[in-house]
Amino acid sequence: MPSIAMTHFYTFVALTAISTVLICSFSSYASTVRTVPEIENLKNILDHVAAKGNELLTLVTTTNSTTHLIVQLPSTIGNREYWIRVRNDSSKAWLEGALGQIRNGETAYRVFFPQKISTSGYYLGGYGPAILKCYMNGSVPQLNLSLLGGNGQ
Numbered sequence: 001m002p003s004i005a006m007t008h009f010y011t012f013v014a015l016t017a018i019s020t021v022l023i024c025s026f027s028s029y030a031s032t033v034r035t036v037p038e039i040e041n042l043k044n045i046l047d048h049v050a051a052k053g054n055e056l057l058t059l060v061t062t063t064n065s066t067t068h069l070i071v072q073l074p075s076t077i078g079n080r081e082y083w084i085r086v087r088n089d090s091s092k093a094w095l096e097g098a099l100g101q102i103r104n105g106e107t108a109y110r111v112f113f114p115q116k117i118s119t120s121g122y123y124l125g126g127y128g129p130a131i132l133k134c135y136m137n138g139s140v141p142q143l144n145l146s147l148l149g150g151n152g153q
Helices: 002-063
Strands: 067-071 082-088 093-099 109-112 118-124 130-137 140-147
Touching: 002 067, 002 082, 002 093, 002 109, 002 130, 002 140, 082 140
Parallel strands: 118 140
Antiparallel strands: 067 130, 082 093, 082 118, 093 109, 130 140
């Protein structure tokens, strides 16, 4: 009799282990299925903001004026926070962003601007519309991204 009880016990332990592995696998798959559309939405937002920034840069460069544009952005992507910011180095400028909290060095996606510009600022999802300000800083266009009503820089 004791051997039959032990066999049932070992079978129960094996089924528990297999069930745990299956549940973890399905949870991971469901998380991945949710993340892919969220990344696509982030890419679409960055493309939209970059296109608006390029419009402002073209206008400011050709007319040597100062302009700004209010951009309505979603507060969250799915149920996750996101952030975007404009950056530049000595040769190029870009718009970058990611899901979650803002961190240095961790970007999910970048959109490069076609011309050399000077940039500053960031936008955090969930805090209202963004504002793009563009003006000539000497001979170099300046593009700033900030929260409407905040400094974002």
